[in-house]
Amino acid sequence: MMNEPQLFQLLKNEVLLNYQKHYPYFQGNWKQFSSQDIQNLIDLIDEEQKQRISEKWIYTHLKPETNEKLPRKDMLDILCQFCGFSGWDEFVFINRKEDLPLQNNKKKQNYFWIIGIGLMLILFIFYWTKKMKTDSKTIEIQDEFTQEKIADEDVKVYQIDDNKKVPVKVEDGKATIDSVSPETKISVESPFYKKREVEVAKSNTENQILLMQPDDYALMLKAFMQSDIKDWQTRKEQLQKILADDLEVIVMLPNNLGAEYYNKKEFSEKLVIPTSTIKKMQILEIKNNSEGKIQFIRIKQE
Structure with a gap:
């Protein structure tokens, strides 16, 4: 047993x-x-x-x-x-239970049935999608207030068809959807902007502009990490306002060395004095609490 x-x-x-x-x-x-x-x-x-x-x-x-x-x-x-x-x-x-081997065999049989049915559904969906596809569409991603293109590294775009989420490459602030069906949606995610999931416009125009609402606290944090502010007391006070008390920070180390964990106090102490290491860090994800303060940060250390 x-x-x-x-x-x-x-x-x-x-x-x-x-x-x-x-x-x-x-x-x-x-x-x-x-x-x-x-x-x-x-x-x-x-x-x-x-x-x-x-x-x-x-x-x-x-x-x-x-x-x-x-x-x-x-x-x-x-x-x-x-x-x-x-x-x-x-x-x-x-x-x-003593008849575990028998149960495992039944489970395997059920998995084969599920896989078989799943393959049939995939083939049907593929056939249906091929019939429904139309021309490609280019989505230009802009800041809602400045109307400027958002940097490619600051956004991730996914095409959603039949509940499948497929990454879309972003170049020069634009994402091109090669095959658009009537049900096609895109999800645009960024650590510095609020997530948007929208239907691709059903129009004859090839281009579509998508405006993203900035997360002010996230952009402030990015500015702190990349700036040369010398007034550490001011920086400390500002961090206190934008970071939640239960903040969790995960820093992914280079060369697959693992990750480091920081709480609010530990992370604030690292940001108070700008260093070359801080400036090389790339923010991958930010989550806010109900009050809008930053509660979780995932960072990639180069």
Whole structure:
């Protein structure tokens, strides 16, 4: 009979399998699970279970190859529910039954049926999409107030068709959608602007302008990191206003060396005095709390 750490390893495998149903192009393991995969998983659980797990928790409990201690039961319940179980108790009960090999065979058979049906649906959707495609469309992304193009590195654009989210390359502030169907949408995301998801305009014009509303606090933080402000006291006071007390900062280190974690006090101390290291940091993601203050930051250190 499997012990609890072994059962948790089995649950981690179930989480990966369920993640691959939403992102079939990921065929790796937890060691190969990237920061983008982690964010995708957090968003999936938030959307389906209305529960939130932190990036730090995933690094602590899911990324390691082995786990000596079992996480809290409430977190195990969230993962089990994400995989289709009522909770940890049901997961343990099912996987400790003596006829586990038979159940696994039934599961495999069910997976084959699901894969077969899924392939048929994909072929049908592909055929239907081919029939519905029209001309390409170019989306120019601008700041709502300045009407200036937003820097390519500051935005990510995704094309959404049939609930599939595909990255679109941005060049010179423009994103070109090669194949537009009546249901095509685009999602524009940026750490410095509020996310927008809109339908591609159904018109005969080739170009479309999309105005993005700036996040003032995020742009202020970017300016702090890139400027040469010498008045550290002023900078400290301004940071106190825009950063939430429960701030979490994840800094992704270069050369796959892992990540560093900072709280508000630690991160503010790094920003008070400008350094060349701070200026080389690239903000990847910012999240605000209900009061508009910055609550989470993900940074790439070059």
